[in-house]
Amino acid sequence: MQNKRGLSEVIITVLIILISIAAIFLVWQFLKPTLKEEAGSINLDKVKVDLEINRNSLIASSVNDSFKINVIRNAGEGDLTKIKVRVENETNAAVYEFDGIPELGERQLSVPNTIANYAKIVVIPIVRVGNNEGEAGIADTLVIRDVETQEEVSCSLPSNLQCTLGTKQCKAGTNITQTCSYDSTSNCYTWVDSVTCIAPQFCLNGNCVNVVCSSNANCGSNVYSTNFCLNGNVYRNYTAFTCNNPGTLASSCSNTRTPVLNQTCSNGCSNGACNIASIPLSGCSILNQANGLYTLANNLNVGSLSADCINITANNVTLDCKGHSINGTWSSSLYFLISSSKNNSVIKNCNLSGAEGMFFNKVTNGQIFNNSINTNTYNGGIYLLYSTGINISKNSFPDGNIGIGLHYSNNNQLSDNYINSMMNYAVHLDKSSNNKISNLIIDNTNQGIFAEAFSNFNSFLNVFINRTNHGMEFVDSSNNYLNNITLLNPTGSYGLVFDNGGKNNIILNSRINAKGGYAYAGGIVTFYGADNCTISGNRIENLGYNGIGIQINSNSNTIQNNIVRDVNEGYGIYFTGSSYNLVIGNNLTNITARNFYYTGYGFYLGSLSNYNIIRNNFVLNANGTAFVFNSANNSIFNNYFNTSRGVYFDTPIYSNFWNTTLTSGTNIIGGSRIGGNYWAQINGQGFSQTCIDSNSDKICDSSYNLNTSNLDYSPLKN
Secondary structure (H helix, E strand, C coil): CHHHHHHHHHHHHHHHHHHHHHHHHHHHHHHHHHHHHHHHCCCCCCCCCCEEECCCCCECCCCCCEEEEEEEECCCCCEEEEEEEEEECCCCEEEEEEECCCCCCEEEEEEECCCCCCCEEEEEEEEEECCEEEECCCCEEEECECCCCCCECCCCCCHHHECCCCCEEECCCCCEEEEEEEECCCCEEEEEEEEECCCCEEEECCEEEECCCCCHHHCCCCEECCCEEECCEEEEEEEEEEEECCCCCCCEEEEEEEEEEEECCCCCEECCEECCCCEEECCCEEECCCCCEEEECCCEEEEECCCCCEEECCCCCEEECCCCEEEEECCCCCEEEEEECCCCCEEECCEEEECEEEEEECCECCEEECCEEEECCCCCCEEEECCECCEEECCEEEEECCCEEEECCECCEEECCEEECECCEEEEEECCCCCEEEEEEEEEEEEEEEEECCCCCCEEEEEEEEEEEEEEEEECCCCCEEEEEEEECCCCCEEEEEECCCCCCEEECCEEECCCCCCCCEEEEECCCCCCCEEECCEEEEECCCCEEEEECCCCCEEECCEEEEEECCEEEEECCCCCCEEECCEEEEEECCCCCCCCEEEEECCCCCCCEEECCEEEEEEEEEEEECCCCCEEECCEEEEEEEEEEECCCCCCECCCCCEECCCCCCCCEECCCEEEECCCCCHHHHCCCCCCCCECCCCEEEECCEEECCCECC
16 A cells, blocks of 8 residues: 555646646747747837938839839938838739948939739838848838829929929029928929028039138238339339129129329338438438438549448438549448448449449348449448448459458348459358359359358359359358359369358259369369259369369269260369269260370269269260269160270279169160260270170170179160
């Protein structure tokens, strides 16, 4: 009995377990759909994907053929992954899926229609939220026809209110822009107000655009100028501004300037003011009448000066010597004519001889013209100190120590002056910048022009220098511009010299004809530290014994398209201690020598002249091509050499590059590839004249060995 009771308890326990499992299974089956539905659901409350059908884009079709329609995605939130397009009629519908569209994008969809006589097209966005995707509701519906009346649904607005989606216009008679948008009520694309343009903008083609002007005031305020002299009287210019075609895209501003009489002058006008009656001078005087016109009534012989003779102490003073002379004996620091800290001083038609000349100290906007100055002065016949805006023109200096001296004086103009027989400089610039010197003639002086101590950014145009020891010299002076300088008949060593750190100077289109001068020196020279200079388009000829056409003792210069010819016992272009220069397109001709080994070369590469590029040059009728001494890593290629002998190397000998990698391009002898140099000799036995070119490519088959460290691997063959 006990065994049966135990078995019954086991059976009961098993049954209870089975019943529990069955109950759990039934509950699970009941809850499973709900849980799956919850797990796959998407909360789209915050998802806003705005899709729109372009009403004008539908290209209809028959059944079983694709139709095309454009869908526009406007601004909005949501990760749009796909687009559903549902095509419906009264009884059937078909759904097609397409890839999503970027925000603010538009895409044409080709819908493979299977629904006959479709009545509407529905667009539904499919978005992703988290790891799930779902529909975000109907975004737009295009109704093709009414399903009850079977009539096509058309726009209810008149044609003049309809438009093409996305186009713009200006609302008639206003400054309001309008944009074409879809109106679901009328099933039309119609105009909707967008932006009101605020002056000075106005509406043009649906956009707010700026106009140049809408009134005269937009162009400027009418104004009178400062006084000036016209026909002996004081005038002012009246400038009036006008807005043409105001408020339109064609609007523009213009102005008219009309001289208006401001004051009638009895004694003429100077510097914008009536002259006081001409004040005659018969001796040394103080000129203290502002706007005064002083005239010298007679010649003055003042003897030894004990004070400055004529002293200008007021603004806007004019002294007209009327061609009369002022003669005297030199006395230190005393001048015939002086103006100190006074503006608009004018001195003209004076003949000065003997003592110091004219001194402008801290003067702004003055004139010195048509004077003759013959003075033995330390600072200059005309001496400017801390002065600016002075026009020095048409003066002559027949004799003296220094013609014109500028010290700490900037932005002055020197033009059409003639300077002769100066014991020192014709023109001296000391710490003076941005001056313009033009149409200057210098003859028979010790030195033509000397600029020193940071005299920068000066320009020298059309300067003629004859019979000087040094033509022009620049020391510690940078960024000066020289154009059309002529140097003839030198009596000393140098033509144009740049020294001691003056950088970035430019020398263009100038001519140096030494006529046997410049012995042991050069036509154009850049000494130590005068880097980054440009020497281009110059002609240097007839240099004397051991003369040098262009001498470079500085770095990173450009020497281009110059002609050096007829050099006696010297060199065409000479480098020493000079690196990283570009030498291109120069013509060096007739460089002769009696000493067969050391002179008469087109190029001289002296000690420590490295990394220079020498290409596209001609060396013709010279004793030798180049003299190379203690220089390395220079690139010398695509040059035309026709000399008595080739290259002379003096010890120590280092390697240089005598060709570049063969590349396509017209070379120096007209061939189609650029490589090495053309090596000719006057006797016709040069390497390029005798080498073999078996494939007729105008490149010699073999290298030209100058020595074991210097080879031209691609010499040219004519």
